[in-house]
Amino acid sequence: MPEIERLGEPAGRDGRGRFLKKAAQKFLLCEYPRITEQETGCVLRLARAVLPATGGAAMTAFRCVPIATEIADRFRRTGLDDNGNAIKSVEASGAAGRFPCRHCLRCAASGQTMLLGSYNLPWPRGIYWTPSPIFLHAEACARFASENEVAPIVRLNALVSVRAYDAADQCLYELGHVCSGADVDAPLERALGDARTAFVNIHTARPGCLLSRVERIDG
Numbered sequence: 515m516p517e518i519e520r521l522g523e524p525a526g527r528d529g530r531g532r533f534l535k536k537a538a539q540k541f542l543l544c545e546y547p548r549i550t551e552q553e554t555g556c557v558l559r560l561a562r563a564v565l566p567a568t569g570g571a572a573m574t575a576f577r578c579v580p581i582a583t584e585i586a587d588r589f590r591r592t593g594l595d596d597n598g599n600a601i602k603s604v605e606a607s608g609a610a611g612r613f614p615c616r617h618c619l620r621c622a623a624s625g626q627t628m629l630l631g632s633y634n635l636p637w638p639r640g641i642y643w644t645p646s647p648i649f650l651h652a653e654a655c656a657r658f659a660s661e662n663e664v665a666p667i668v669r670l671n672a673l674v675s676v677r678a679y680d681a682a683d684q685c686l687y688e689l690g691h692v693c694s695g696a697d698v699d700a701p702l703e704r705a706l707g708d709a710r711t712a713f714v715n716i717h718t719a720r721p722g723c724l725l726s727r728v729e730r731i732d733g
């Protein structure tokens with residue numbers, strides 16, 4: 515199926531639907547506990563694309579929400595962050611994924627100048643509110659605007675934390691999950707598919723920085 519190559523599994527790791535085949539084999543043998551997170555993620559990505567086109571039940575539609583362009587521009591223009599700190603300028607280097615821009619939601623290429631500052635999250639408010647260190651491209655970049663696509667900065671991160679919140683800004687602990695960014699589809703679908711969830715924030719799991727807010731797209 516062309517959808518497998520387009521959506522399912524990255525070339526180089528598994529370009530021929532290997533994870534999907536493994537999941538199908540285990541399903542047929544009723545070996546449900548042995549279906550891995552990677553295999554579940556591949557099935558979910560495929561289902562999200564195929565089911566609506568065939569009249570089946572759609573998976574939860576979502577978008578990753580970057581920081582506002584006005585805020586990114588203010589950081590760049592003033593040199594000050596949300597908490598009055600002088601913004602640091604750093605040159606991206608090292609492994610891919612180390613310098614995630616919260617506006618285009620893409621990682622910096624080696625040699626690009628990145629800004630580092632403190633960002634006050636708009637949500638959750640109240641007890642669970644927190645500021646977060648963030649990187650931004652020093653030069654203007656296009657705000658991420660894809661739908662039903664996990665942000666590249668989440669995908670590339672080795673360990674992310676999925677945090678779900680309800681409409682009263684309370685954390686839904688039982689929907690929280692820590693995993694590789696490559697395997698985030700299943701826990702993200704679980705969180706977004708729960709009726710109590712108002713929105714999800716995905717953070718880096720080690721330092722705890724916000725990567726992206728995720729919200730449902732209401733049909």
Ligand SMILES: [Zn+2]
Binds near residue numbers: 618619651655
């Ligand atoms: Zn950017």
